[in-house]
Amino acid sequence: MTKTDLFTHAPTCALAALIALTGCSDDAAGTEGDGGTDTGSTSGGDEIDSESGSVDESGSADESDSSDESDTGEAETPCSLRWEALAMKTNGQTHAAYDVDIADDGTIVTVGLVGNDDNDAWIAVYDAEGELVWEETIDSGMGNDYAEGVAFDAEGDVVFVGSKASAADKELWIERRSVADGSVIWSMSEPSDHGDNEPGDIALAPDGALLVAAGVYAAAQDRDIQLRKIAVADGSELWTSSYSGELDANGYSIDQVTQLAVAPDGTAYVAGSQAVDYQTREGVLVAFGPDGGEPSWAVSPRASGSAHTHYGTVAAAGPENEGYFVIRQTGANPRSWIYRVSADGQVEWELEDELFEFAPTSNWIFAGLDVAEDDSLTISGRLTNEEVGQSLDWSEVFVANFSRAGEGECMETHTWDNDRIVPASSYGYGMAEGPDGAVVVGEVINGPENYLYIAAFK
Numbered sequence: 541m542t543k544t545d546l547f548t549h550a551p552t553c554a555l556a557a558l559i560a561l562t563g564c565s566d567d568a569a570g571t572e573g574d575g576g577t578d579t580g581s582t583s584g585g586d587e588i589d590s591e592s593g594s595v596d597e598s599g600s601a602d603e604s605d606s607s608d609e610s611d612t613g614e615a616e617t618p619c620s621l622r623w624e625a626l627a628m629k630t631n632g633q634t635h636a637a638y639d640v641d642i643a644d645d646g647t648i649v650t651v652g653l654v655g656n657d658d659n660d661a662w663i664a665v666y667d668a669e670g671e672l673v674w675e676e677t678i679d680s681g682m683g684n685d686y687a688e689g690v691a692f693d694a695e696g697d698v699v700f701v702g703s704k705a706s707a708a709d710k711e712l713w714i715e716r717r718s719v720a721d722g723s724v725i726w727s728m729s730e731p732s733d734h735g736d737n738e739p740g741d742i743a744l745a746p747d748g749a750l751l752v753a754a755g756v757y758a759a760a761q762d763r764d765i766q767l768r769k770i771a772v773a774d775g776s777e778l779w780t781s782s783y784s785g786e787l788d789a790n791g792y793s794i795d796q797v798t799q800l801a802v803a804p805d806g807t808a809y810v811a812g813s814q815a816v817d818y819q820t821r822e823g824v825l826v827a828f829g830p831d832g833g834e835p836s837w838a839v840s841p842r843a844s845g846s847a848h849t850h851y852g853t854v855a856a857a858g859p860e861n862e863g864y865f866v867i868r869q870t871g872a873n874p875r876s877w878i879y880r881v882s883a884d885g886q887v888e889w890e891l892e893d894e895l896f897e898f899a900p901t902s903n904w905i906f907a908g909l910d911v912a913e914d915d916s917l918t919i920s921g922r923l924t925n926e927e928v929g930q931s932l933d934w935s936e937v938f939v940a941n942f943s944r945a946g947e948g949e950c951m952e953t954h955t956w957d958n959d960r961i962v963p964a965s966s967y968g969y970g971m972a973e974g975p976d977g978a979v980v981v982g983e984v985i986n987g988p989e990n991y992l993y994i995a996a997f998k
Contacts, residue, residue: 546895546948547940617998619939619950622977624995625670626956626984635662635992636967637981639689639741641698642974647673647719649698650970650981650994651687659684661702665719668976670994674722678715680704685713689741689800693772694748697725701739701752704729710736712754714775728775734760740797745769745830746806749778753800753810758782761792765812767800767828779832785814785822792818796851799909801864803857806830807883811852811865814840819847823867825855825881837885842867842877854909856917858944862888864917866906876906878919880946889946896940896951900926904938908971908980916949917942918978920971923953932961937968937980939997952997956984966993 627635633655640650646668654662654677664675679685683705690700697719704713711729718725730737740753749769756766762784769778787793797812808828813821822840829836842850849870856864861883869875876893893904907921918941926933940951958964964986971980977998984991 546891546942547951617950619941619952620998621952621954622996622998623670624956624993625666625672626994627672627992628989634659634983634990636983636990637662637970637992637994638687639700639970640972640979640981640994641691642972642979643692643696643719644975646975647692648974648979648994649690649692649719651690651700651702652969652981652992653686658705659686661685661687661700661704661713663687663690663698663700663717663722665698665722666994670996676717676722680706682706688739689753691742691744691750692719693744693750695772699742699750699772701742701754703736703739706731708732709734709757710738712737712739712756714742714752714770716772716775726775730756732757735763738763738797740810740812741800743800743802743808745802745808746804747830748772751800751802751808753797753808753812755795755797755812756782758784761790761794762787763794763796765795765797765810765814765824765826767808767810767826769832781828781832781835783810783814783824783826783835783838785824786816788815788817790818798851798853799855799865801855801857801909803861803863803883804859805861805883807836807857807861807863809855809857809863809865811855813851814838817847821849821851823850823852823865825852825863825865825879827863827885839881839885839887841879841887841890842869854906854919856909856911858911858917859915862944864909866909866919868905874903876904878906878909878946880944891942891946895948896938897923900928901936901953902926907969907982908978910971910973910978912941912973912978913975915944917944918971918973920968920978920980922966922968922982925953925955932963934963935965935967935985937966937982937993937995939971939978939980954995956986956991956993958986960987962987966995968993968995 637650637652648666661678665673687702699716709732715727716725734757738755764782764784766782768780826838827836863881878891880888903924936955938953941949955966967982968980969982
């Protein structure tokens with residue numbers, strides 16, 4: 541067992557083939573109990589058909605089904621893998637999911653992109669057990685498109701925010717589709733004359749309207765963190781508010797938006813980064829009130845006056861209207877910190893990424909944060925693992941659960957089992973909590989092949 545400052549964790553050898561080469565004791569293979577979880581590759585090595593890309597639990601290809609349900613039999617262990625599903629493009633190009641939302645009945649919606657001649661936006665609905673209900677690929681015909689954030693609306697349909705190519709700069713794109721069959725209910729886009737508008741996230745407000753966070757150009761060289769409230773029925777704007785960083789010496793202020801979370805009282809927390817100068821970006825959490833207007837407050841806990849590049853990445857809102865978010869430092873010394881911020885903008889605690897790490901893992905990146913059904917916190921993302929002495933490394937997804945006081949409860953790391961000596965790399969890009977636990981979405985890189993990846997955890 542490996543003890544971190546937050547969790548007791550049981551890492552495993554990645555593959556039986558590696559065990560034969562290097563040896564792996566019972567302790568290293570992972571055990572249950574003592575607050576830990578069983579970890580590692582557990583999907584059983586299903587075979588993938590080179591034409592259809594679909595997976596079947598028996599190992600045979602099923603050309604009519606683009607997903608795989610893999611039951612590990614460990615779903616009673618907290619944080620353990622319940623099932624995983626994959627889909628492969630027939631030409632092997634990129635197919636990745638960036639965001640996910642879960643309805644009260646367990647239905648899953650996820651969005652991302654599919655690589656064809658260029659990148660096209662992609663949206664799909666799955667049932668609670670990971671079976672595909674429908675999927676749509678959307679091509680503007682003008683260049684690279686993608687969907688970045690998605691949410692179920694108050695009527696049970698799905699709405700996504702994305703980026704649509706145009707003859708000039710990229711447009712902010714919002715589209716509502718029927719949950720039953722994927723048909724378009726309405727679609728809208730906002731062009732820019734000054735640069736690419738960038739999608740951030742979308743969420744349901746307590747009153748049934750929708751909130752959309754994005755990076756939108758207000759003027760040349762000035763992109764702001766913007767939050768808009770829109771009507772579900774037709775996408776019409778109810779109000780818009782924005783937050784801007786400082787102009788640097790060259791007159792630039794290019795702010796970015798990543799994720800949005802909505803508190804029970806309607807406060808919207810937007811995580812992103814604000815420009816300070818050409819050498820410095822600060823990770824920031826901005827609070828917007830339920831009625832719009834000027835932001836209530838903004839907090840950048842890592843601001844020190846020194847040059848650095850920090851990004852606010854993921855966000856969540858708790859039952860006491862408190863906010864949570866992550867700041868990631870990029871560059872030669874990548875780091876991450878998790879913060880709890882009170883409803884009035886006071887930082888209440890900080891957790892460092894080192895509290896999660898264990899040897900020989902590295903490069904932990906937090907990519908999803910949400911409040912679970914029991915009001916605890918779940919965080920997910922990806923890390924780099926390696927087989928020491930074998931010159932092998934790969935990416936794994938992780939899911940960790942901890943209390944809103946910052947006390948660790950359980951953690952699981954996992955990569956899809958390709959039944960080869962060189963493990964596949966699994967990447968988690970988005971996560972949501974639902975009635976049965978967390979669902980992580982992303983992609984798998986398996987040698988030259990690329991698969992859409994969805995995994996459900998207890």
